Amino acid sequence: MTTRVITLKELAASLDLSITTVSRALAGHEQIALKTRERVAQAARQAGYVPNTAARTLVSGRSGFVGLVLPIRGPNLVDSFLGEFVTGLGEGLVSHGADLILATAALGHSELSVLRHVVESGRADGVVVTRIAETDERLAYLRERGFPFVAHGRLLDSDFDYNWLDTDGAHAFGEAFDMLYELGHRHFGLVTISEAMTFRHLRQDGLAAAIARRGDPSVRLDVVTAPRFDQQARIEAVNRMLRGPDRPTAIVALFDELALTVMEEAARAGFSMPRELSVIGFDNIAASAYAPPGLTTFDASIRQCAREIADMLLTVIAEKPGKPLTRLIRPTLVARASHGPAPQTRS
């Protein structure tokens, strides 16, 4: 056992050529005779030669890796986001011969320190940054370093340019409002979170903008806020909205997990959906299709987005474009059975 790995020197010796020539031949340089190139390629294939990554990286300065620092997560991760995201990244990268490095933040260490380590150890040629917070120190660091990156999500104040791809939550929430308004709804509820994430503002602002655009003074919007990871507090917040004296006829949740809580609590309170209450979410997680009566939501096609992020990042790495690359992806409505016409009888 323990077969040795063949090296360029050995391959060269077996061909009676210099290391230089073999290296160039494998790289397909024109200056090497075609005949030689073929001979080398043949021998390399047969010997199962694979160039050593470390050596190549050391001399070329390119590792062929893209880094992703895993967002620190609570004990329960129910959705498929991360799986879809890394799958999409992988698919996008592999077509260019790149691979993915996943770095995890240890308990004591901040996400930023892990990012620094990834960048400065030369492990990666670029990084992907997810879950952008309102003031994100990671982006500030990467900009200062001049290190290639693409953000999945945006900052609010774009006074500094960077590459990003984001789902157009503002548009989706506007679309949700318009659809519900056409269905006769006038009293709306928004269930949101208190975390300092930009997507929260973008979606809420999109909803508010759509309301303003409609210009109907009879439209009302109630907002409740819950902490991100406290399920008990979420339930209480939802019930504050549901059990009040004058509850909305349509509730929009910042994301599906919240919407599912709304549906559970609404069912517990005996409201029939969508007859008495419409609910709309965002993300289209798997459970949304199964939770009765089937949650109407928006699909952001994470996997496809991740693939595009990979493409963008590889472009940034290879070409260092002057203008930043940006993409705004419009999510698609997944109409299920949790929304419908506003109830006729209004007290």
Add this chain to the structure above:
Amino acid sequence: MTTRVITLKELAASLDLSITTVSRALAGHEQIALKTRERVAQAARQAGYVPNTAARTLVSGRSGFVGLVLPIRGPNLVDSFLGEFVTGLGEGLVSHGADLILATAALGHSELSVLRHVVESGRADGVVVTRIAETDERLAYLRERGFPFVAHGRLLDSDFDYNWLDTDGAHAFGEAFDMLYELGHRHFGLVTISEAMTFRHLRQDGLAAAIARRGDPSVRLDVVTAPRFDQQARIEAVNRMLRGPDRPTAIVALFDELALTVMEEAARAGFSMPRELSVIGFDNIAASAYAPPGLTTFDASIRQCAREIADMLLTVIAEKPGKPLTRLIRPTLVARASHGPAPQTRS
């Protein structure tokens, strides 16, 4: 912008020491004077020195990475398996200072060829192999190479030794049978897949063994088989079992996705669960909690398993133990509302 990354040579120059001394000081060698060690550590911290991974890997032969070849997957991945798995691996690795490399198989390439590339390019010190098939060429390759690995799952014929961690599906399916038998069920159904994966046999055999152990000749087991990724064929297979003249009172599905299909089709056929039909799954995916009436299933705690796999692999890499490391994890029953006593009236 574009701050340069500091190198060992520069750090040594700034301290007026040789590269050797600084390297050793940072590594904490006793032979370097304590005073010097502290001085170096201080300067390194202040300068933000991070050793270059490629250089270190090249000379030491250790990359500090563990590889995972992403299983090729269809367009729709609904579960959170991959996300939990990489999160768990990351958590397990980071405590030992290691990180994860995710390699994706490009469209034309086999998973094996990607694995070969990861191994022979020296990118990783060890690999994790998931989704073990009946005759798995990856395991054969890794054994031949003598390369450190841990398999998530087992081969059927253990005539060759290797390191693995697996969930005890056989035990779970036996437990499911016993529970259902005690509830009065005698006519069982098993919905399985036609793919050549070992977990399929292990679970089915566990069920069969429990039946045999009980020794009750009145127990009956019907089995239907569907291809893994064809939802339409799945539905047909499930209906073959459900709509037959004499359907089982309890159906066990190989995994939750199949169980959810059973529940959907049963609901469509008008059967009430668990009154007329009991259903049990395996995996405890998120949707199982939401699909009415709530699927009873087994939780394999993927994240925790992945963390242990990481630990095992790092042990294998560091210590090359003579005996293979193996762990069999017993899944825990998650009792929801899809199982209950057998219906009284039997035609």
Add this chain to the structure above:
DNA sequence: TGCAAAAATGCAAACGTTTTAAACTTCGGT
């Protein structure tokens, strides 16, 4: 056949570390 130009190949340095073996310092004991 000779010679320049073109084509093909090779030498050697470089990338940033770790490590072996050697050299230099310091110091107590005589």
Add this chain to the structure above:
DNA sequence: ACCGAAGTTTAAAACGTTTGCATTTTTGCA
């Protein structure tokens, strides 16, 4: 003041590539 030993530090090689530049070989033409 000298010696050896212990305590420190360093020079240089090595890891496996890529690449600028030099060298060798081939080719075409006189």
